[in-house]
Amino acid sequence: MLRMSRPTILVPEKLSQEGLALLSPHFDITVTSLTPEELIAQIPSYHALIIRSETKVTAEVLLAAKNLKVVARAGVGVDNIDVPAATSRGVIVVNSPSGNIAAAAEHTIALLLATARNIGQADGGSKLGKWERSKLVGIEVGRKTLGIIGLGKVGIRVARMAKGLGMKVVAVDPFASPDMAKQEGVALAADLDAMLPVVDFLTIHTPLLATTMDLIGEKELRRMKPSARVLNVARGGVYNEEALLNALEQGWIGGAGLDVFTSEPPKQHSAAARLTSHPKVVATPHLGASTVEAQENVSLDVCNQVLAILQGGLPTSAVNAPIILPEEYGKLQPAVQLVEKMGKLYTQHFVGLRGGMLGGRKFELTYHGDLAGMPNTKPLYAALVKGLVADISDSHINIVNATLVAKEKGLVINETFNNDTKDLLYANLVTLRAYDSSHCSSEQIIEGFTSDQRGYISKLDRFSASFSPEGTLIVLHNYDQPGKIGGVGTVLGSHGVNIRFMQVASLDATMEMQNGKGNEALMILGVDGQMSAEVIDDLRKSEGVLNVSLVVL
């Protein structure tokens, strides 16, 4: 029996088995360490990539990835992933926002106490047979002041533990809530300048961003007490490493506890390498998240999300996609498929038929009935973009990159919500109107609704219809005269084309009234197999036929 090939997952770093066990029944998983070059060479065949902090997911990796749907970061920081490049390729980036934060906070406290009591040096000396007591007198942390930069998930846990150790805690975080800080007994300092001179210990818990790179350099270190110790369990680069080395050498500060570096492992002779071997530094090799519990948490967190995404569902912590609850997504699914078909129908019927341009067009997507009440219509918007450009682009479009792709293709799409259900025939309805950007009159309309999980088109241009947008369709615009159906049947029969269904869509009642003429109709034919250009040409030549389009949905 032919076995369908299963989606594949690449795991180039150490990941706890707990999460992988969820994935292995459904997918083929490769766990292997790779060089950057090997990653680029191997990524094209994979559907998911699960990483920690060592793998650099660069724009080059993402460009090489042909089937990739998700990059899952089994941890918090996503600074090793080119998130904008992933977004533009439609690759979802997920992380585990809180799986390892307790571990990171505890590690910070471990380094705080280690720097206060010279634990690293004392241990190193003891192992060499030394018994250095008077040289290694430490300080107590109780009643001392800890300064925290970044009072987020890790920062606040560090604050609580430090309070438990009897420390005073001050913090700087432009986005922290003053109420929350007050409740936690943390004093918010006006700014770094005000905080640095008063702290005995300084710890940073911000992400690595352009705005936090080199946040603490020479100027800041010189403002601190000569006895102060600094801690880094965030990212290498938030302290400028050269400045930190100078500060330790020149005695501007007393010591440092460092878990993270600008290059990991530190490159030979780099400032990072000199810091790890410095006597005033307690260094750990990026162990903040390395506890059994944290690794189980992050593995389960991201593997559950990879499972959902590869099975067509949604993640719970996407870094670059809007948050949509799975139940909302489930309700939208039939309409998502319908709107994508409406977009395809638009491009093939209207643009293909008239040789027009898609770019520069303005679209209005109006939701009526149940759909007007949906809190998040991003999947419908994305489905329209996907449908519109499906036949002119090989872009992989989803909720992650739909807005970006629409912008790139010059499509303007407005969503409107119509809650008036008075004259509505269906429980839900979607209207797609397309306008020529030069003169803003309503040009083309497609309308559809869903019923029992299936989509139907109820209006195409000026004609009322009711057909499923599925398979190969011939849309024939003709004069509504007797004998037309027979004539079309004869042409298709002469080419051996099998007709699955046929429907005559008559001029919409309101249009008929406006135009005062009812002698036009659309014939929609569902046909089997591939249609040759000859068939369409012969239909076009038939008497009374105004134009013909071939639509493959």
Ligand SMILES: NC(=O)C1=CN([C@@H]2O[C@H](COP(=O)(O)OP(=O)(O)OC[C@H]3O[C@@H](n4cnc5c(N)ncnc54)[C@H](O)[C@@H]3O)[C@@H](O)[C@H]2O)C=CC1
């Ligand atoms: N060493 C390790 O193994 C681990 C390191 N981390 C690092 O810790 C970082 C923080 O993690 P979370 O607390 O979960 O993040 P979070 O997003 O909950 O908190 C970050 C806080 O930093 C604040 N912030 C941003 N820019 C700032 C600035 N210029 N000045 C002051 N505050 C600023 C934000 O307002 C936010 O409150 C992660 O981004 C990651 O890089 C996290 C886990 C383990």
Ligand SMILES: O=C(O)C(=O)COP(=O)(O)O
């Ligand atoms: O979660 C984070 O941000 C971390 O820094 C942990 O990194 P790791 O998964 O231990 O390589």
